[in-house]
Amino acid sequence: MCGIVAAVAERNVVPVLIEGLKRLEYRGYDSAGLALLNPTLTRLRSVGRVAELETQAKDQVAHHGIAHTRWATHGVPSERNAHPHVSGDLAVVHNGIIENYAELKAELIAAGFGFTSDTDTEVIAHLIRRTLHEVPDLTAAVQTAVTRLTGAYAIAVIREWEDRIVVARHGAPLLLGVAADGVYAASDAAALLQVTRQMIYLEDGDVAELTRGGVKIVGAGGTPVERPGVESALSADAVELGSYAHYMQKEIFEQPQALAATLELIGGAQTLSPNLFGAAAPELFDGVEAVLILACGTSFHAGLVARYWIEQLAGIPVSVEIASEYRYRASVPNPRQLVVAISQSGETADTLASVRHARNQGMPRTLALCNVPESAIVRECALRFLTRAGPEIGVASTKAFTTQLAALFLLALTLAKQAGRLAPPEEALYLASLRHLPVAVQKVLALAPSIAAWAPRFADKQHAIFLGRGLHYPIALEGALKLKEISYIHAEGYPAGELKHGPLALVDKEMPVVSIAPNDALLEKLKSNLKEVAARGGEMYVFADADSSVTEESGVHVLRLPEHYGLLSPVLHVVPLQLLAYQVALVKGTDVDKPRNLAKSVTVE
Numbered sequence: 247m248c249g250i251v252a253a254v255a256e257r258n259v260v261p262v263l264i265e266g267l268k269r270l271e272y273r274g275y276d277s278a279g280l281a282l283l284n285p286t287l288t289r290l291r292s293v294g295r296v297a298e299l300e301t302q303a304k305d306q307v308a309h310h311g312i313a314h315t316r317w318a319t320h321g322v323p324s325e326r327n328a329h330p331h332v333s334g335d336l337a338v339v340h341n342g343i344i345e346n347y348a349e350l351k352a353e354l355i356a357a358g359f360g361f362t363s364d365t366d367t368e369v370i371a372h373l374i375r376r377t378l379h380e381v382p383d384l385t386a387a388v389q390t391a392v393t394r395l396t397g398a399y400a401i402a403v404i405r406e407w408e409d410r411i412v413v414a415r416h417g418a419p420l421l422l423g424v425a426a427d428g429v430y431a432a433s434d435a436a437a438l439l440q441v442t443r444q445m446i447y448l449e450d451g452d453v454a455e456l457t458r459g460g461v462k463i464v465g466a467g468g469t470p471v472e473r474p475g476v477e478s479a480l481s482a483d484a485v486e487l488g489s490y491a492h493y494m495q496k497e498i499f500e501q502p503q504a505l506a507a508t509l510e511l512i513g514g515a516q517t518l519s520p521n522l523f524g525a526a527a528p529e530l531f532d533g534v535e536a537v538l539i540l541a542c543g544t545s546f547h548a549g550l551v552a553r554y555w556i557e558q559l560a561g562i563p564v565s566v567e568i569a570s571e572y573r574y575r576a577s578v579p580n581p582r583q584l585v586v587a588i589s590q591s592g593e594t595a596d597t598l599a600s601v602r603h604a605r606n607q608g609m610p611r612t613l614a615l616c617n618v619p620e621s622a623i624v625r626e627c628a629l630r631f632l633t634r635a636g637p638e639i640g641v642a643s644t645k646a647f648t649t650q651l652a653a654l655f656l657l658a659l660t661l662a663k664q665a666g667r668l669a670p671p672e673e674a675l676y677l678a679s680l681r682h683l684p685v686a687v688q689k690v691l692a693l694a695p696s697i698a699a700w701a702p703r704f705a706d707k708q709h710a711i712f713l714g715r716g717l718h719y720p721i722a723l724e725g726a727l728k729l730k731e732i733s734y735i736h737a738e739g740y741p742a743g744e745l746k747h748g749p750l751a752l753v754d755k756e757m758p759v760v761s762i763a764p765n766d767a768l769l770e771k772l773k774s775n776l777k778e779v780a781a782r783g784g785e786m787y788v789f790a791d792a793d794s795s796v797t798e799e800s801g802v803h804v805l806r807l808p809e810h811y812g813l814l815s816p817v818l819h820v821v822p823l824q825l826l827a828y829q830v831a832l833v834k835g836t837d838v839d840k841p842r843n844l845a846k847s848v849t850v851e
């Protein structure tokens with residue numbers, strides 16, 4: 247989604263703005279731009295990569311600037327729609343969506359303002375300039391103008407001859423970086439590590455005035471507030487590509503370390519304590535009689551796996567809801583329900599809104615399962631578990647997913663223990679299995695060359711089907727999502743037993759069918775489903791376990807995972823599917839890390 251970088255400093259801020267935008271490229275964008283003060287405005291914009299903007303800006307020098315990567319919402323990707331948007335002597339960059347923009351636009355047109363773009367952002371620029379007629383101070387004008395906005399925004403504003411930048415946020419991420427030579431702002435800490443580690447996270451409703459001398463913040467109530475400074479723990483190396491060709495590749499291969507780092511949270515414990523999820527967890531888990539999981543995309547698939555685990559181990563009913571659907575559904579609230587929000591970024595607008603909706607429905611027992619500390623969803627929930635996958639840059643989520651699974655398994659064990667359904671020896675065995683996961687995943691990664699050999703057979707196909715049963719049905723969904731996301735091949739995941747109820751009609755020799763065939767109780771049933779495919783001439787690609795009795799024959803290709811892993815098997819079986827999607831995208835030559843039309847952090851509805 248859109249990314250913002252802003253800087254007011256003693257140094258020339260142009261290289262900082264450009265480097266910051268490059269660090270935000272992973273969020274997804276289609277155009278970029280910046281505005282500098284010298285002391286009048288210079289605006290540069292381009293469609294396409296930040297590198298293009300960098301070329302345009304190479305001779306610029308300034309001490310105040312705002313910069314932006316745009317992911318189109320209102321209006322096509324084009325230079326005229328790229329940010330910053332200018333109104334007279336001021337310029338604005340914006341992340342989010344202004345829901346009442348049409349009404350404001352009509353009002354501003356009636357007041358004589360002319361529009362040069364199709365964006366909702368230009369409305370903000372004109373609204374601030376109009377407010378300046380009555381409230382001549384820039385910071386106060388921004389404070390007043392934002393009260394007219396409905397929706398989500400993070401904005402940064404500069405004005406000719408002003409020695410300050412004004413920023414504001416509501417529902418979209420924005421943080422400040424404080425350095426010895428000035429103050430910076432960005433959508434994400436990764437953009438500011440080049441200049442400082444001292445961050446201040448703004449709260450919803452905050453408006454901040456940044457000058458070379460420091461920061462003044464006014465809260466939603468209109469009075470000055472202090473927000474705590476936080477030293478970012480993010481390592482600059484963690485966002486470097488190193489020797490890998492793509493971030494997605496790096497992140498797939500980082501999964502053993504990501505899992506090990508996440509499991510460090512339990513150390514060598516032989517028994518789990520609810521405190522792992524926060525100091526209030528013993529009280530909030532007490533008497534939980536149902537679990538509601540809210541998430542989107544890959545995080546939703548992690549929730550689907552968790553349903554099997556929690557219901558089997560803890561005997562507690564679980565519902566898993568796509569966040570964007572749940573928030574608009576007339577559901578039946580249960581105050582004794584634990585609400586679990588799963589999100590890699592912690593900024594997904596739909597997931598955030600769904601948690602707020604659940605709480606407003608009288609369900610205060612909320613747990614965030616996130617990969618980004620200080621993110622909005624983490625701050626919104628009463629309890630938290632932070633996965634330690636490290637920054638995930640590739641749009642296709644990989645290491646975030648497997649670490650979410652590890653965290654959800656810990657949750658299932660904790661709830662099972664609380665329900666009196668987990669004996670100490672069994673708990674110790676599950677914990678040992680979890681701790682062995684990094685080694686087990688490492689062994690699966692060794693299949694990469696064999697999977698690469700399969701990839702060309704998918705690259706010229708239009709469609710693919712992924713089959714799984716039980717615990718591995720969500721893994722089939724995840725495999726299909728990975729393939730469609732980065733290779734643009736239409737793919738669907740099905741529970742294998744459902745095939746004959748419709749999708750079998752699609753199967754012919756042009757339809758690759760990928761099956762997850764672990765050696766579990768459903769293997770024989772899955773084999774019958776595979777026979778149904780074989781009888782229709784479908785080409786099958788089977789990921790079996792070492793001891794699964796599935797044999798290679800004409801039209802049936804089999805790769806074996808080194809060991810069967812019981813309940814934790816989904817963590818292993820998703821890895822070859824990630825590799826398959828990656829390899830197919832390589833053959834097709836798509837933009838693996840920044841697939842078309844997608845954004846990493848979906849901060850709009």
Ligand code: M6R
Nearest residue numbers: 543544545589590591594642643
């Ligand atoms: O940051 P989140 O986990 O909340 O993101 C949710 C989805 O947008 C995300 O998982 C998306 O589906 C990924 N691109 C999938 O690879």
